[in-house]
Amino acid sequence: MATIRVRKRTNGSSSYTAQIRLIRDGAQVYQESQTFTRKQTAQAWIRKREAELDQPGAIERANREGATVKEMIERYVLEMEKARALGKTKLATLKAISESYLGQINDQDLNCQILVEYAVWRMGSEGGGVLPQTAGNDLAHLGAVLSIARPAWGYQVDPHAMGDARKVLRKLGYNMRSRERDRRPTLDELDKLLTHFQGILAYRPSSINMLKMTAFALFSTRRQEEITRIKWADLDEAGNRVLVRDMKNPGQKLGNDVWCHLPPEAMAIIQTMPKAVEEIFPYNAESISAFWTRACKFLGINDLHFHDLRHEGVSRLFEMDWDIPRVASVSGHRDWNSMRRRLGMEWTSRLITMNGWPTSCAAVKAR
Template identity: 70%
Template sequence: MATIRARKLADGSVTYTAQIRIKRGGVQVYQESQTFARKQAAQAWVRRRETELDQPGAIERANRKGVTLKEMIERYLDEMEKARPLGKTKRATLLAIADSYLGQLADSEITSQVLVDYALWRMGREGGGVQPQTAGNDLAHLGAVLSIARPAWGYEVDQHAMADARKVLKKLGYNMKSRERDRRPALAELHKILTYYQEMQDRRRSVINMLKVVGFAIFSTRRLDEITRIRWSDLDETGQRVLVRDMKNPGQKIGNDVWCYLPNEAWSILKSMPRVEGGEEIFPYSPGSISTSWAKACAFLAIEDLHFHDLRHDGVSRLFEMDWDIPRVASVSGHRDWNSLRRYTHLRGRGDHYAGWPWLEKIEQAPVQLGAASMKWLSRPSGSR
């Protein structure tokens, strides 16, 4: 027998708790309940669960003590970070999901209906009122957990739940894909930023040489974490290439090592870095420290909405503006297909707007002095970075 009870919350919103009780021979053999933001979702869950529980052996399987989604997420974070650190955003998102009502559900309760309801809850006032793209990012990060929960740990997770939930949300008219950024730095903005960093270097040369890092990021089109992983042993002097280790890829993020061509400007900046005895990395800095430095500089200079990753967008777009073809640009950026490369392409015209750029020579000639923090970063075991 199933019942659905409505409950009005303090903020005026209403939740619906569906409860199923099953008796055999006058003895209750099974009970479960679940709370939903929509009555229709509660009704759909009741119909589905009653049908499932009518199947032979279903009650026995349902009485199995499952593992909560929160426990799954905690195990995922623990085991994945043994291989390499996860991004701050992904980690924070998964922990937030674990601490939400969704985290209390058992593995067998994670269905497409539940995931749809969670996304709608997140977009509603009581769930934070986030944009569909943010809710989509939540599902994407959660999907990484669910995709390995059954094959790796034997948890009872519906392998089609996430895909079905995304289909439903798309049918409902929600665009869950992240908005493509088209932000590129203006030369005037880069002048302010590099002047700021040059003055910082004049005061204290042992800090991160952001002149080198920023210039290399633009002309190499490399991501921040990729820059800090490049080793001297990764250079191909003859081919003017660098081996980019663990390049980001949806299907393979660990062990995805790709050779990428370095344009002349990027090669000259890289070769201007000093070799340190016992040091493997060419840019021996912490990616977190670089990211923090960039954010502080933009805030101090009142430069709005400019991410470090936008330098990669600028570098890729520049190559197309110089009339490089797709295979040649991809040989620098490391992209495998045009659809992925297109997202980084936002043209402003034709030609090289960095031609004759006075900062290139200043960046190449900027002295580098590795401070204690950099040396400490160098001395850490490679697996802990």
């Protein structure tokens, strides 16, 4: 027996909960329900599930105690963090998915239709009203979980569900691809930030040296996590290079250790750092991010990320007429197409003179 219950939401829209109950010899042997945004979708699901449950052994398989999306996500996070901590953005996204209604869906029930409905829900006001690119990121992070859940742990996940969902969303006209970020700091913004950091160091010398962190990120093109992982043992001063361990790469993260060339300015900054501990920049990456965010908010600088310094640094090298292989030797890029930005570099001399550094950066004043 199947029924559909209608529930009014606070925004005036309706949801439709389809429920299937199977009775044999006076006893209920199976019950299942799903909630949809359209009545026609709920009716179609009932017809499909009743046909599936009519197959031999279907009820026994349906009664199997599977795992919810939330449980799969929790196991994925647990297993992955044994090797290396996941990024805070990915962790936050997976947690949000697990706490949403999608987190309660069983592995065997997760299909293309449910994934499409989740993406559309996320883009709607009730799901947060996010951009299609953000919904696409949600699916990408969840896809990483699903790609492991079936072969590694035996969960009954449809291997084609995610790929089909993406195709459907494209056909529906949603551009799920992340937009290329082209934000770069202006000279005025860098002036404000460096002056702010200089004032904090003068007032609190034991705080994170964001002056040197900012300058090193610009000149070395390194990400904040990479900077905080660099150890003195990874530095080859004679070769003007540094070993960047576990460099971010879509196809390989763990063990992706890459030797990157250090421009003179970056090497000069390193030479001013005290050798008190193993790490050259003994700071926490999340603390740096929080420090940067607070500074931008205080100074009224909108939409500027610490990671934008990497893009700025790459642009600067191109503007110095470096060719692609030479820039790649610094940035560590494997895909040269991702380094195609060509923008100005007026801030460079200002950054050096503001900190009292010689143009050649033969030495940097220790702080």
